[in-house]
Structures are given as C-alpha cells and as structure tokens.
Amino acid sequence: MPVIRPSSDLRNNYSEISEFCHKYKEPVYITKNGQGDLVVMSIETYEKLVGKFELHKLIDEGIDAMQKKKVRAFKEALADIEKGL
Missing domain, CATH: 3.40.1620.10 (YefM-like domain)
Known part of the structure; x- marks a missing residue:
C-alpha cells in the first residue's frame, strides 16, 4: 500500500x-x-530503480539486435579480440 x-x-x-x-x-x-x-x-532506492531501468534498456537493445541479425557468436567475437582486431 x-x-x-x-x-x-x-x-x-x-x-x-x-x-x-x-x-x-x-x-x-x-x-x-x-x-x-x-x-x-532515498537516493539508494532511486539508484537501484535507475539501475534496473538501464539494465532493461540494454536487454531490449540486445533483443532488438538479435531480431535484426546484428549479432554474432561469442566465440567469433572472442577470436577477433584475441587476434587484436
């Protein structure tokens, strides 16, 4: 309440x-x-609420990228990082 x-x-x-x-x-x-x-x-409650909002925003962006086929396999990305690309 x-x-x-x-x-x-x-x-x-x-x-x-x-x-x-x-x-x-x-x-x-x-x-x-x-x-x-x-x-x-409280500021603590506010920051927690904003953090949740930002996390949900990032998740939505990730889902959108997946639906638009703008992502690649983790192993591919890691291999590129290891190569220095």
Missing part, C-alpha cells in the same frame, strides 16, 4: 519522511491540493 502524504509534511515532517524512505526503501507519494504531485525516495 503506497504511503501518501500532503506537501506540507515535507516542510513539517521532513525527518520522519526521510527516515521512512531509508528504513523501508519505499517511496512516499506527495500530494498538493489533494492531487498527486511528487514522489520522494
């Missing part, structure tokens, strides 16, 4: 929100005038 807090809590209860984000490694959703506005999370 997401944690939702009003924007005034950023000002009035920053330490509490920060502690929650670090302890549970979960984001806190911030509302402004009753509407979703921001998501706050």
Whole structure:
C-alpha cells in the first residue's frame, strides 16, 4: 500500500519522511491540493530503480539486435579480440 502524504509534511515532517524512505526503501507519494504531485525516495532506492531501468534498456537493445541479425557468436567475437582486431 503506497504511503501518501500532503506537501506540507515535507516542510513539517521532513525527518520522519526521510527516515521512512531509508528504513523501508519505499517511496512516499506527495500530494498538493489533494492531487498527486511528487514522489520522494532515498537516493539508494532511486539508484537501484535507475539501475534496473538501464539494465532493461540494454536487454531490449540486445533483443532488438538479435531480431535484426546484428549479432554474432561469442566465440567469433572472442577470436577477433584475441587476434587484436
């Protein structure tokens, strides 16, 4: 269940929100005038999320290259590396 807090809590209860984000490694959703506005999370959680995104992007690029026949066998590539090409 997401944690939702009003924007005034950023000002009035920053330490509490920060502690929650670090302890549970979960984001806190911030509302402004009753509407979703921001998501706050620890840097650790953010970096993990970005890392997963980048990994998925690389996997998608690899799948796309395979489908377009733009890849070659690992043994071929390794042989070229060993030859100094």
